[in-house]
Amino acid sequence: MRLHRNLVFAVIDGLHLIFNENEYADKVVEKLLKRDKRWGARDRGFIAETVYEIVRWKRLYAEIAEVKEPYRRDNLWRIFAVWAVLRGIQLPDWKQLTGTPARRIKGKFDELSKTRKFRESIPDWLDDLGTQELGSELWTKEIAALNEQATVILRVNTLKTNKEKLQGILFDNDIETISIKGYPDALQLKERANVFTTQAFKDGLFEVQDASSQLVSSFLDVSPGMRVADACAGAGGKSLHLAALMENKGQVISMDIYGNKLKELKRRAKRNSAHNIETREIDSTKVIKKLHGKMDRVLIDAPCSGLGVLRRNPDAKWKLQPDFIEDIKETQKQILQDYSKMVKPGGKMVYATCSILPSENQEQVETFLKSDSGTDFKLIEDKKILAHQSGFDGFYMALLERKA
Template sequence: MELIHRNLLIGIHDALQETFFEDRKYADKVIERLLKGHKQWGSEDRKVVAQTFYDIIRWKKRLEYYMGEGVKPANIYKLILTYCLWTKTHYKKFEEFDGIKNAEILNKLKKNNVPTKAIEHSIPDWLAETFERELGPSWEREMVALNEQAPTILRVNTLKTTAKELVSDLRDENVESFLIPNYPDAVQLEQKKNVFLTTAFKDGLFEVQDASSQKIGELLDVEEGMRVVDVCAGAGGKTLHLAALMKNKGQIIALDIYAWKLAELKRRAKRAGAHNIETRLIDDNKVIKRLHGTADRLLIDSPCSGLGVLKRNPDSKWKIDQEFIDRIRKEQQQILQDYAKILKKGGKMMYATCSILPSENNEQVETFLKNNEEYTLIKEEKIMPSSGFDGFYMALIQRKA
């Protein structure tokens, strides 16, 4: 079997320790910091580290079954070994670390069966029950897709270039990519690369944004000269798309409760050449009240469980629970109720989540419409992970004139 070098192994171990036991940090931040701290690693080494790290997080429950025990700080090397034995890649004898015996693991691997669906798909028991209850038998098909590696998809910045021109520019920088049918602003990479080092990125020609996420801006039906409010703007991925769709004409007010996210949005907007965005921090209720009845279009990209994007954030399934989902559903309904008042009569708003649970999606919209008769549903779209892209829900709602 192919060997994995000792220093790479130590790096993977430390990253897993940080993700699961040291403040339970987000996996993407942990791996980013690890790779930045080891610039001496070559591209293949970096690929091995990142892939092994994410695969172990993704398949943790199944690996624990093969191990015969749960993951503890003292046995992370055994977790890595189990992964290497299971996948038959990058195997190295671990005796030099803790004298691990492999017989029990190999015996379970040879049997090639697991006792429960939760173990098979490597998710918590409570989540398997939630998927079964809310999605029915189709949940397993979606979970298979969510355990796959996510593709890297870019959104071309049409304020500066076109999708075809971006593909050509990236090829000049040895990054191969292709257009995606029915997604006019989307470009997909042939294989994962650090596109943030490219001149094309530094010049603001694109942002990394999944194809499903790009549908939200299109469905909101913005026009040049409109006043658009994005109430959960975050770092502004969708805000920047709206600016491009509006050709920098009109006004976009980007709101969020976190100042650091809005600061990142400003930085990204400057690189993208998006000049029609104004950021406002939600630090009291007056910020929202001042905007009542002023928006032609309203985007509510609501906080959610993130269960539609587990292929990108596999660690989140180990960090949330049913109590979190129950709490987030109450928050979603409150956000809908409070922020919908920003919309003008005759205006349209989008309620969107990156969840695949009906209780966070269409059921929330149904409850809102039942309690607010002056709003009506125009259309809704549900994109499931089995489509090949991220799982998203979006509902376009109009306030009656």
């Protein structure tokens, strides 16, 4: 591979914004890719993949480069040089890269790779937490899987097409996909591609949604004609799936405390032809109270640490803090108490997170069932999805039923 100066400069600028200005990697990459209209798909691919890879392995590379935060520009170049040497890329004769000690870099890599927190490039506190919650052996396997690049998974919008038709349409656009056993609406891309520019996406024939995430709406056991609340809907990936599973019959009430996310859901629902979705911003406790005891199904896709989705959000390793996880657990507890009241007698509820920590998952469900609000509920089934076992995101989901 030959390095091109303007592409590498874009990578360095991006790393500065992510590491020193605390900006989100996905937003930074989005901005970088618009910098030069002459860049082709391969150029943009290099920028995106290199930025994400260096973000993912930040601690390991910085340790090898012997630099500390905040990273001056020359230190970002040293980190980049480590990435290039470990990838076996011939370094060009640029002043920023002169004197790169390739042999020492490889030696330090071998030495540091013997220690998990360096090898997997994670903060000390996160390594301690993972060990404490999952045990050393399981955590070692899981964090290694969470450092692999995520595959691109589509969810076929069954309101508009089916899997076979969509595969054919994408194939005509030079995008090859494969079905995944056990995931009825999922297609996996054989190679990464920008699917958002396709006519099929603009026509609402699919959404991009990880395979584990696709299991949540199905787990809620919905059928056409029901009244369903998606209580932490966000931009509505699961609401759209629920609408499809319900064949546009009945009602999906998509709720969130952030109105701007619900606006995005409205746009997506229109593109998907999901007509049975109604959005409600939770701007006071009245919004929930109005629905007490009225919903056949309630989905609580709770805010969480997001540790199960590190493959697609590697910068979360550096942005997450231990006190945030403690605070979010209190939020989860409160949400379960408040939102469970919407379930009518005989109705069902799913509590789900994209976390792998038992303290955010089964322990929250156990606490809820022992509380006054949970005495009417029983646990029907729960699923713990780990990335090293499934090959997809880490997730948890629990199906509970309210006594009739």
